[in-house]
Structure formats: C-alpha cells, structure tokens
Amino acid sequence: MHESSLVMNLLDQVRRLADLERAVHVASIEVEIGPLSGVEPLLIESAFERIAATRGFAGTRLTLLEVPLVAQCPQCDRTFEIVEFRFRCPSGCSANVRVIQGDGCILKRMTLTTDEQEAQV
Amino acid sequence: MATRVVTVERDVLADARASAGEFRAARTAAGTLVVNLCSSPGSGKTALLAATAQHWSGRQRMAVLTGDLATDRDAQRLAPLCDVLQMTTGGACHLEIPLVAKAFARLPRHDLDYLFIENVGNLVCPASHDVGEHLRVVLLSVTEGDDKPGKYPKMFRLAQALVVSKMDLLPYVPFDVEYAVSDARQIQPDLEVLRASAVSGAGIADWCQFLERQRQRLVSGAA
Numbered sequence: 130m131h132e133s134s135l136v137m138n139l140l141d142q143v144r145r146l147a148d149l150e151r152a153v154h155v156a157s158i159e160v161e162i163g164p165l166s167g168v169e170p171l172l173i174e175s176a177f178e179r180i181a182a183t184r185g186f187a188g189t190r191l192t193l194l195e196v197p198l199v200a201q202c203p204q205c206d207r208t209f210e211i212v213e214f215r216f217r218c219p220s221g222c223s224a225n226v227r228v229i230q231g232d233g234c235i236l237k238r239m240t241l242t243t244d245e246q247e248a249q250v
Numbered sequence: 251m252a253t254r255v256v257t258v259e260r261d262v263l264a265d266a267r268a269s270a271g272e273f274r275a276a277r278t279a280a281g282t283l284v285v286n287l288c289s290s291p292g293s294g295k296t297a298l299l300a301a302t303a304q305h306w307s308g309r310q311r312m313a314v315l316t317g318d319l320a321t322d323r324d325a326q327r328l329a330p331l332c333d334v335l336q337m338t339t340g341g342a343c344h345l346e347i348p349l350v351a352k353a354f355a356r357l358p359r360h361d362l363d364y365l366f367i368e369n370v371g372n373l374v375c376p377a378s379h380d381v382g383e384h385l386r387v388v389l390l391s392v393t394e395g396d397d398k399p400g401k402y403p404k405m406f407r408l409a410q411a412l413v414v415s416k417m418d419l420l421p422y423v424p425f426d427v428e429y430a431v432s433d434a435r436q437i438q439p440d441l442e443v444l445r446a447s448a449v450s451g452a453g454i455a456d457w458c459q460f461l462e463r464q465r466q467r468l469v470s471g472a473a
Contacts, residue, residue, distance in 0.1 A: 131343055131374070131375040131378070134342070134344075135262060135263070135378075138262050138263055138265065138266065139262045141265070142260065142262065142264070146256065146258060150254070152254075153251070156253065160262065164403075165403065165404050165407065166378075167374070167375070167377055167378035167404050213400075214400065214403035214407075214436075214437055215437070216407065216436065216437055216438065216439065217436070217439070225438075225439045225440050228407075232404075232407075233261050233262075234261065234263065235259065235260065235261055235262065236258045236259075236260050236261075236262055237257070237258060237259060238255055238256065238257050238258060239255070239256045239258060240253060240254070240255050240256075241254050241255075241256055242251055242252070242253055242254075243251070243252050243253075243254060244251065244252075245251075245252040245254075
C-alpha cells in the first residue's frame with residue numbers, strides 16, 4: 130500500500146536523525162502534507178499506527194500539518210493558492226506557475242527525549 | 251532526561267529522490283533517455299512500446315523494464331521485439347527506484363539510446379515516485395473517459411507528455427479529445443500532447459520523432 134511505503138521511509142529517516150541526536154525516545158513527529166502530496170491523511174495515520182510500534186516507535190505521536198497548495202508566478206512574482214488544481218496565474222500571466230507549498234510530504238520537526246540533564250535555570 | 255525539539259524540514263522521500271537522481275545522472279552520462287510510462291491498467295502502454303520497437307526496428311537501442319503485480323505477460327509480449335525485463339512487485343501498487351535500478355543491472359546491455367519503464371497500471375501512486383526518469387509520459391485511452399485528467403491532478407501535473415491512445419476507436423466512443431487535452435493543460439500547461447493508435451499505426455512515427463527530439467536534447471545538454 131502506498132501510504133505504508135511512505136511511513137516506512139519516514140520512520141527510517143526519523144531513526145537516522147534520532148540516532149544522530151542520541152535520542153532515547155521520539156516523542157512526536159510533525160509532517161506537512163498538502164493537496165498534491167499524493168497521500169490521504171487518514172490512510173497515513175492508519176499506516177503509522179500499524180507500523181510504528183513494529184519499528185521501535187511505540188508511543189511516538191504523529192501530527193499531520195495540512196497546508197494549502199500554493200504557487201508562485203515566475204512572470205509577476207504573485208503568490209496564490211491553487212484552486213481546483215487549475216495551475217494558472219490569477220493575473221492572467223501566460224507562464225507556467227511554480228508550486229511552492231502543498232505538493233510534498235515534509236518531515237518538519239521531531240520532539241526527542243535524550244539522556245542529557247535538563248539545563249538548570 | 252531532556253526534551254528537545256529538532257527542526258528537520260526534509261522531504262520524506264528525499265533518500266529515494268537522491269537515488270533516482272543518481273540513476274538518472276548515470277543514464278544521462280551514457281546518453282540513455284529514460285521514459286517513465288504511466289497510465290491506468292489497459293490504456294495501451296505495452297502495445298505502444300511494441301509499436302515503438304517495431305517502428306524503430308533496431309535503428310535505436312531500446313530496452314523496457316516492465317512492472318506488474320504479477321505475471322510476466324508484458325515481458326513475453328515485448329521479448330521478440332527488444333530487450334525486456336519483468337519487475338513483479340508482489341503487491342505494491344507502484345514502482346520505486348531500488349526495484350528499477352536492480353532490474354536495470356540485469357539487462358543484457360546498458361549502452362542504450364532509450365530505457366522505457368512501463369509502470370504499474372495506476373494513475374495514483376506512481377505519481378509520487380521518481381524512478382530515475384528524464385521524461386514522464388501519461389497515456390489516456392479514448393475508452394477511458396475524457397474527464398479523467400482533472401481527477402488525477404498529481405499525475406498530470408508531473409507529466410511532460412500525454413499520449414491519447416487507441417485513437418482507432420475514437421469513432422465508437424463518446425471521448426472528446428480537445429476537452430481531455432484542455433482539462434490536462436489546465437493542470438500542466440506545458441504538456442506535450444500526442445495522439446496514437448498502436449493497432450493502426452497512426453501517430454507512432456510522430457511519437458518516435460518526439461522521443462528522438464527529447465533524446466537529442468538530453469545528449470546536447472550533456473555534451
């Protein structure tokens with residue numbers, strides 16, 4: 130299943146980064162998705178619930194940040210939200226627009242628990 | 251124990267994209283145009299590839315890596331015409347670069363002009379996976395319905411060309427080619443559009459000339 134493959138890629142990346150940070154636990158993961166990410170939020174969540182514990186991430190919370198699909202016109206520099214997947218500049222420019230948000234699956238942040246002592250304030 | 255928030259800002263598929271980029275760079279250096287052929291099941295990908303091989307008739311060095319969940323039926327159809335290797339995914343609904351790269355290594359020759367990757371019949375999941383291609387082509391047959399592009403925006407947005415296939419059946423189906431093309435170009439204005447019939451041969455020469463121009467552009471860019 131498509132979302133399963135994505136979750137496995139995500140957890141592989143999180144594992145590598147968590148090891149670099151010498152984390153003992155990953156408390157939470159925030160992932161940004163949008164209308165052109167090619168994933169369905171409910172299916173990602175379901176795949177994560179199914180897979181995370183089997184990969185050493187029991188107790189890790191996944192938060193999905195859903196963002197709109199945003200593009201920029203290279204001709205007039207206008208930034209705008211894409212509506213109904215019509216990729217045209219609202220100002221009528223002829224150039225093809227460039228998507229700048231909402232077409233990827235981005236690992237934004239991780240909250241880690243490490244062995245470090247809390248800093249004394 | 252301490253809690254720390256680490257900012258990452260990295261594509262979940264970054265590793266896969268990097269691998270696909272390496273595969274693509276190696277093919278560029280070798281002068282091989284890699285074409286990822288995507289469509290719904292039954293749109294005519296294998297038939298188009300067979301017609302391509304027959305048209306070139308050995309004048310161009312081509313190979314096909316064909317992907318399906320099961321069987322090697324597509325490979326059997328193409329084997330008399332060109333080098334071909336079947337990739338069976340088992341249950342995966344799309345191809346990914348590790349499988350493609352492994353299959354490529356098993357081809358009998360690598361000094362190719364064209365490497366075609368015939369993706370699993372699916373307009374959804376393959377859209378998200380870079381398999382090392384230079385050119386992504388979507389097939390839409392006239393038997394499928396002219397309103398399909400708007401339903402699969404990611405696939406059409408990320409394609410560079412659309413082949414409207416099975417054009418020999420157009421008189422018998424309520425498919426409006428101009429409507430479908432217009433719908434697709436709302437999503438990807440730069441889409442190159444070709445019309446073809448593998449059965450009648452119509453449009454195959456144009457399709458092959460399009461591929462040859464794309465390869466010439468690749469080779470010139472690398473020079």
